[in-house]
Amino acid sequence: MKTSTEFALTRRQVLGFGLMLGGAAALNLVPGYQLVAAAQAAVPPAAQKIADHFSSVKSMSGEFVQFGPKGEQTGGKFFLERPGKIRFNYDGSSNFRVISDGKSVVILNKKLNTSDLYPLSKTPLKLLLDDRIDLSGGRVKAVKQEDDLTTIKLSDKSVFGNATITMMFDPKTYELRQWTITDAQGKDTTVMIFNVKEGGNFPADTFAIDYTANRELNTRTR
Template sequence: MKNLIFANSDFAPTRRQVLGLGMVIAGAAAINVVPGFQLLASAQAAVPPAAQKIADHFSSVKSMSGEFVQFGPKGEQTGGKFFLERPGKIRFNYDGSSNFRVISDGKSVVILNKKLKTSDLYPLSKTPLKLLLDDRIDLSGNRVKSVKEEDDLTTIQLSDKSVFGNARITMMFDPKSYELRQWTITDAQGKDTTVMIFNVKEGVSFAPDTFAIDYTANRELNTKTR
């Protein structure tokens, strides 16, 4: 993993790609092109025990940090470091001269590009990140669209129209350790944004301002650019 060479270290993801962030391995594809998925027949269909165990384990991890590589729909590639604290908090520090940042403080998600002096704010509740950052990963109702169990990977696909419309998230876990390996967000146009994580540490502590959003600066910056 240390020897990964970034195709474009200054690549700054688009806003759509950032809101489509999910933890996923390179090359993971949308559900409609991956064979072997077992579609759940109805909202009342039973969630496989392995999937529920994985979801419960991931929910129990209250904090983690590590490195990530992100792949855009056209193969764009970048990376950086991430920090996660449940519930609701995450931060992505992207490599490159754009000094790109994505921060969720539990209520809002801000997308910062200091090079371009842009700051875009969205409700966390309306982004796919919400399903990853909740206190509990909810597999109830009709959120689970498919589950695939293999010897080396368990894949769970979720969607929730009330959270992010027609987008969907596909999460991939190690079936033995239950650790999250990757996720893919497929947007309403069928385009994927993939993120792979590695060198992950669980149970870490963060400085109080790690997930802080400067709402005043955001407001002032957007007032100036109108």
């Protein structure tokens, strides 16, 4: 897939995959959302149905387009296997890769010869990849139901600070359409997915992270 604009990805621009840790800035809720207080309201039935359906999808693949905080655009192909595993192969000369093996997330830029490693448990991406999408414990911050989209905003301040993930689903098929990561500074990165195929098996090395290579590379570049 060709994108209209190709740009050099940075750590901030891969926020679409939840790789920035939380900070002190307050988050802004999108107008029009139904706020859900953990101790005062149950999770809306529509949101629970969507979460249950999405949790039942154990693997999927397709294409994506990512929009950065300043409107930057790129794209590529993705592969997901629950729990915890995902891979994004970006188009472009940087040969960018983002891979989660269920424990860690690595950002690879072969052009710049960099490899940055993060714990999956400290990113909003964890909420997307859990074996079960957990809406309990006050994680649901807002729900918006429209004819063509159901939007669910999730956060877990104890895990990744003030970052949030907002997921948009088809209200009829419950299929995931896109998600937005809002970082602690209030900057958004949106990922839209399409040509999605649910199910399927992937080669064993699809989600493999070479920890030895990561350690050696970062030792040499210090």
